[in-house]
Amino acid sequence: xxxxxxxxxxxxxxxxxxxxxxxxxxxxxxxxxxxxxxxxxxxxxxxxxxxxxxxxxxxxxxxxxxxxxxxxxxxxxxxxxxxxxxxxxxxxxxxxxxxxxxxxxxxxxxxxxxxxxxxxxxxxxxxxxxxxxxxxxxxxxxxxxxxxxxxxxxxxxxxxxxxxxxxxxxxxxxxxxxxxxxxxxxxxxxxxxxxxxxxxxxxxxxxxxxxxxxxxxxxxxxxxxxxxxxxxxxxxxxxxxxxxxxxxxxxxxxxxxxxxxxxxxxxxxxxxxxxxxxxxxxxxxxxxxxxxxxxxxxxxxxxxxxxxxxxxxxxxxxxxxxxxxxxxxxxxxxxxxxxxxxxxxxxxxxxxxxxxxxxxxxxxxxxxxxxxxxxxxxxxxxxxxxxxxxxxxxxxxxxxxxxxxxxxxxxxxxxxxxxxxxxxxxxxxxxxxxxxxxxxxxxxxxxxxxxxxxxxxxxxxxxxxxxxxxxxxxxxxxxxxxxxxxxxxxxxxxxxxxxxxxxxxxxxxxxxxxxxxxxxxxxxxxxxxxxxxxxxxxxxxxxxxxxxxxxxxxxxxxxxxxxxxxxxxxxxxxxxxxxxxxxxxxxxxxxxxxxxxxxxxxxxxxxxxxxxxxxxxxxxxxxxxxxxxxxxxxxxxxxxxxxxxxxxxxxxxxxxxxxxxxxxxxxxx
Numbered sequence: 002x003x004x005x006x007x008x009x010x011x012x013x014x015x016x017x018x019x020x021x022x023x024x025x026x027x028x029x030x031x032x033x034x035x036x037x038x039x040x041x042x043x044x045x046x047x048x049x050x051x052x053x054x055x056x057x058x059x060x061x062x063x064x065x066x067x068x069x070x071x072x073x074x075x076x077x078x079x080x081x082x083x084x085x086x087x088x089x090x091x092x093x094x095x096x097x098x099x100x101x102x103x104x105x106x107x108x109x110x111x112x113x114x115x116x117x118x119x120x121x122x123x124x125x126x127x128x129x130x131x132x133x134x135x136x137x138x139x140x141x142x143x144x145x146x147x148x149x150x151x152x153x154x155x156x157x158x159x160x161x162x163x164x165x166x167x168x169x170x171x172x173x174x175x176x177x178x179x180x181x182x183x184x185x186x187x188x189x190x191x192x193x194x195x196x197x198x199x200x201x202x203x204x205x206x207x208x209x210x211x212x213x214x215x216x217x218x219x220x221x222x223x224x225x226x227x228x229x230x231x232x233x234x235x236x237x238x239x240x241x242x243x244x245x246x247x248x249x250x251x252x253x254x255x256x257x258x259x260x261x262x263x264x265x266x267x268x269x270x271x272x273x274x275x276x277x278x279x280x281x282x283x284x285x286x287x288x289x290x291x292x293x294x295x296x297x298x299x300x301x302x303x304x305x306x307x308x309x310x311x312x313x314x315x316x317x318x319x320x321x322x323x324x325x326x327x328x329x330x331x332x333x334x335x336x337x338x339x340x341x342x343x344x345x346x347x348x349x350x351x352x353x354x355x356x357x358x359x360x361x362x363x364x365x366x367x368x369x370x371x372x373x374x375x376x377x378x379x380x381x382x383x384x385x386x387x388x389x390x391x392x393x394x395x396x397x398x399x400x401x402x403x404x405x406x407x408x409x410x411x412x413x414x415x416x417x418x419x420x421x422x423x424x425x426x427x428x429x430x431x432x433x434x435x436x437x438x439x440x441x442x443x444x445x446x447x448x449x450x451x452x453x454x455x456x457x458x459x460x461x462x463x464x465x466x467x468x469x470x471x472x473x474x475x476x477x478x479x480x481x482x483x484x485x486x487x488x489x490x491x492x493x494x495x496x497x498x499x500x501x502x503x504x505x506x507x508x509x510x511x512x513x514x515x516x517x518x519x520x521x522x523x524x525x526x527x528x529x530x531x532x533x534x535x536x537x538x539x540x541x542x543x544x545x546x547x548x549x550x551x552x553x554x555x556x557x558x559x560x561x562x563x564x565x566x567x568x569x570x571x572x573x574x575x576x577x578x579x580x581x582x583x584x585x586x587x588x589x590x591x592x593x594x595x596x597x598x599x600x601x602x603x604x605x606x607x608x609x610x611x612x613x614x615x616x617x618x619x620x621x622x623x624x625x626x627x628x629x630x631x632x633x634x635x636x637x638x639x640x641x642x643x644x645x646x647x648x649x650x651x652x653x654x655x656x657x658x659x660x661x662x663x664x665x666x667x668x669x670x
Contacts (some may be wrong), residue, residue, distance in 0.1 A: 050232040351369050521559070531545050
């Protein structure tokens with residue numbers, strides 16, 4: 002798949018951004034221009050409505066001044082005083098025509114006695130005429146006759162609304178409120194309905210009528226709405242102005258966009274040029290050419306990148322040299338290892354194998370490389386599916402196993418295979434030849450088995466003697482009988498303890514010394530061990546003192562094995578402590594652990610023995626009594642305690658020796 006060049010991507014990206022910006026600017030400009038022009042038109046309508054309302058108020062004030070002047074004229078006061086109403090009516094008609102009034106009348110005691118023009122209701126303020134027009138009436142009383150008043154009226158008709166519209170710069174029209182606020186579907190219905198709830202006038206754009214409009218309520222002297230004044234502006238001029246402005250904005254946007262696109266192409270070329278040089282340098286480095294310098298590049302950021310790549314090239318050059326030297330050293334080191342070494346991949350195929358490893362399995366490194374390790378090693382039985390140490394190491398980090406290999410010529414070979422992860426899916430394998438060690442181990446096992454058999458023979462003889470003693474018991478004196486029985490019991494106890502230790506050491510070396518898990522009471526363990534050792538202690542007049550916290554927590558483990566631990570500790574204490582001394586068994590509970598110890602007054606051990614105190618077959622020959630063992634007691638005790646998840650420690654003072662056992666308390670879930 003062919004990849005797009007960075008220059009094309011940058012140009013396409015910048016063009017897209019510019020086009021999007023231009024489109025966004027055009028859309029935003031259209032919306033803002035429409036809103037601006039609409040706001041200007043609505044403000045114009047509001048100002049026109051305010052001007053028309055002020056003009057109506059001025060007409061009312063002028064009419065009030067006129068009626069006061071007319072009431073003071075003698076042409077009306079004299080006829081009214083003499084009740085010549087016809088003459089007063091003629092004079093009133095003359096005043097109406099000269100003043101350009103709509104109607105005039107003289108009222109006496111609220112009744113019209115003379116009039117000129119249409120008959121009106123003659124109430125102060127605005128009121129509707131019977132024909133549906135709107136009239137404004139102002140009246141005042143005559144100073145000649147307190148019962149007579151003169152009333153004058155003007156009408157707001159089409160001529161007035163036209164003149165008023167020319168004055169305020171908008172279309173003005175009056176409508177009668179007596180016929181309602183409008184029909185359903187009338188766009189002005191919401192504007193008029195709000196006015197009936199004492200809301201201020203509102204200006205809106207009415208697209209159905211193609212106008213910007215507002216409505217002003219006209220009220221009489223009592224505050225009742227008697228009519229509406231509609232003020233309107235057509236939307237067509239505003240639309241034409243908006244289109245004209247949009248054309249100018251589009252031309253300006255197109256010009257700016259063109260300049261931006263040209264700048265985009267130039268900048269893309271300036272950016273891509275240095276990057277192309279860096280790409281070529283990276284290809285050279287990737288191809289192994291570490292000797293050619295990267296060179297300098299423009300722009301601050303790209304220059305820093307070029308400097309970093311040059312520094313990386315120099316470091317890689319140095320690192321490659323060091324790596325080659327270390328590889329040579331590692332190869333020499335591997336070749337110098339007596340054990341065999343090989344590496345496998347994720348599929349357990351041999352990646353590399355040392356000459357020593359190849360010699361162990363009877364092949365060569367060249368023939369072994371690339372083959373499955375089980376086919377090269379030929380283990381018997383074949384553990385490749387379930388017990389392979391390589392698979393175990395992938396989950397545990399490291400694994401060790403003893404494998405018995407069969408060479409091509411049929412000769413067996415015993416090796417210890419240690420597997421560990423070496424990074425990625427590679428695994429490092431160390432193979433040590435233990436064919437001779439295994440033979441020696443089998444020989445030792447045979448010897449121990451023979452020793453155990455030989456020990457059991459005298460033990461059987463002692464048991465037979467006990468049976469014989471029991472048969473002749475009536476013929477012996479009590480003291481003699483007791484002495485014989487105790488001696489036989491002690492011998493049998495020593496032999497049994499020695500056999501048990503030997504058998505346990507064999508199980509430990511064979512890797513079969515697993516412990517059973519069950520609830521164990523340490524009180525019972527200590528008590529059983531004391532009872533087993535008590536005859537040996539009584540022989541040397543040694544007292545066994547027990548001071549344990551009660552009750553001790555339950556532990557999870559193997560009761561007989563734990564009993565064997567304390568039998569060995571008590572036996573050692575009795576063996577090395579002087580006659581007539583005390584052996585103390587104590588303990589305490591610390592958090593989640595139980596600590597039990599055995600104290601005696603023995604001399605301890607020599608300095609050269611202390612580092613190997615818990616190793617097998619270690620004895621301090623110069624200080625041990627005649628009935629010394631083979632040096633397995635502490636070794637077996639340590640092995641059993643560690644298999645229970647605990648620890649064992651020993652310390653010796655000038656007058657006392659203590660061996661302490663720490664076990665985890667509680668039963669695992």
